[in-house]
Amino acid sequence: MEKVRVGIIGFGCRAYGMTEILLGFDDVEIVAICDKYEDRCENGRKLAQDKRGFNPFTTTNYKEVLSMDNVDAVYIAADWEMHFPIAIDALKAKKAVALEVGGAYCVQDCYDLVSAWEETKAPFMFMENCCYNRDELLATAIARKGLFGRIVHCSGAYSHDLRGEVTGGEENRHYRLRNYLSRNCENYPTHELGPMAKILNINRGNRMVSLVSMATGSFGMEQYVEDRRDTINPHLIGVDFAQGDIVHTLIKCENGETMMLKLDTSLPRSYSREFQVRGTKGLYEQEVNAVYFDGQPEYWSRVEYNEKYKNSAEKYKSMLPNAWQEITQEALDAGHGGMDYVELREFIDRLKDGREMAIDVYDAASWMVITCLSEESIKEGGAPKEIPDFTNGEWKNRPSLDVLDFNEYVEE
């Protein structure tokens, strides 16, 4: 495959940004744009035309994209509700699939996605961009080198004040709004779970066994709406939101590790993923981009500790994958500080080379199922929920696979 001909399904903000990156790749052609809103289709067509002179077919019916012979791959960034049906139909149509992140609404959807892939084995990659981010890769590189000892625990968060995004935008089209009004769950687990799951070799020598979730009440969105009565969409005034402001989820792994996820999206705060890796010999903390190893000086004052150790992980930057060693300014500017570029390049390269996707359908199913299981757990007062083994026991035999290869440590 010389050129990859891509159809985009779902053309909101996320797809717009990712399509801009794809349009920068010489070996990619955008041949179709689909969204349920016609104005978005037209935005996409115009973008593709302005940037590369492409004239993609546009449609509001994704099945038309799947029936096009000249579509090699689809990038799916529809609303969360449509991720499963579109991805399943795309796999059945033997299209290569790049599926954007989100969470599942029921366990059966996850099984159906796995079955669809197992039927056709069409290339499938779950587009968890944070797995390609510099911080998370640096921590993973150090972990792979054994410098943290045996990994015992990982934690992270999706801490992002989304009150404006959820309540604003084009006539409340946003899929997040529907979800925040009607559900209470860990609705967006994969940005932190993905990198942790890779470090802990989930589905590859290890697996997630069970979870518990607990949510606060829903106070943040309602306060936000109340404080903006004069300017906000009047339909939102006095409305009850279902989504708890902060949701914690604890996950137990087969090999004795735990993971902690936090969803934190409807109270005032500044963005953070709070990624941490803890081992018997050391740790990584994204908050200060620090490594700390057994025997190093301790500080009672955290402000002093931060001063001393911040950016100490940079000592190991030679171990970052080539994609990050050679990153261009264009890539860094392209979206979320470079990770989107690295991720998309990797999808296209693996597709062209026929290489195995490093975030596969088993990862997608087991990461997305956290959402509906957390919903059940919260409803049942924090009851533990078993996490299905979508690999049907194969997790025991599947070898560890990182999203990118790491380099050796070179002393500076």
Added chain:
Amino acid sequence: MEKVRVGIIGFGCRAYGMTEILLGFDDVEIVAICDKYEDRCENGRKLAQDKRGFNPFTTTNYKEVLSMDNVDAVYIAADWEMHFPIAIDALKAKKAVALEVGGAYCVQDCYDLVSAWEETKAPFMFMENCCYNRDELLATAIARKGLFGRIVHCSGAYSHDLRGEVTGGEENRHYRLRNYLSRNCENYPTHELGPMAKILNINRGNRMVSLVSMATGSFGMEQYVEDRRDTINPHLIGVDFAQGDIVHTLIKCENGETMMLKLDTSLPRSYSREFQVRGTKGLYEQEVNAVYFDGQPEYWSRVEYNEKYKNSAEKYKSMLPNAWQEITQEALDAGHGGMDYVELREFIDRLKDGREMAIDVYDAASWMVITCLSEESIKEGGAPKEIPDFTNGEWKNRPSLDVLDFNEYVEE
């Protein structure tokens, strides 16, 4: 009461430090020292004699201290297992009780402690020193002023690498060692839970309803012992520890808030309590001693955010209680940066004035019960556990009570 005559029961490291502070108070006399080890009793007697010329009675039998007519109050810092029996006997002997922190081994002990107090109403204070620490008080002052809006969530940790302490010391006399070998639980919840419970008005308009706990496997202590085979107590080599390295506990409150506790004591790390308060209009983060309010600038980079907001809570320092406005160098040097001094002074002052203790028997029972409930939850795969209401419904009527009074905000 002009002078408070104190007996010390349990004379390990903790009691030594606290007795040094008490010996600095003119209105306190140390009249008895008790420990099950005679050498420790002698250490205590010598300390009291050297510093103030006291000649306290020493004994290995705490009941002898309780039977002394010239003992007004006992400070109990025995091993965790003995906290309940000694405190219950002391209350029944009508002694004022200052009970050091720890966790419960069974729910019934907590009920028995409450009953003993309700029988005699002898003054009782649970000695949770972190409730008197500057950071936590500053956050509470700001919360009380309403600047965080409605409080939604609090979190904190006891993150303290105790591997050396647990495995070392005088012939492994340490009560922690026994616990780490035989139990797996949130064994030390109160340093973070205490300040959170005060902010959330637990037992005073609110209550803790249920919890779930999850623990990692036990890897850190065994690695630590293995790495020190040549120097460590040989009895510990190859021994299995029961305590998981990191234990997370999620607590649901009657009024819709949640709390998250982390015990993190057997992996390499630097000390932190990670205290956080989250509300609909702002937050406090101990890690950077920061406040952040709705509408302030956000940063994608956490390192930049830390730089911008670190120590921003200091703007509100005029609101700190008088004890922290007037703190002396002697107090700051006395133990844990001043909080032990402030706490002990408060116990003595309230006792002399006959004022209600701000951390009472209901707080002690409901905070310590977390330990045995977390143990059950972990054993049962994270099953939710109901938290008893030790106030028997009175939590609805009891007014909020802070450990110290706050001052007004004064612009600098």
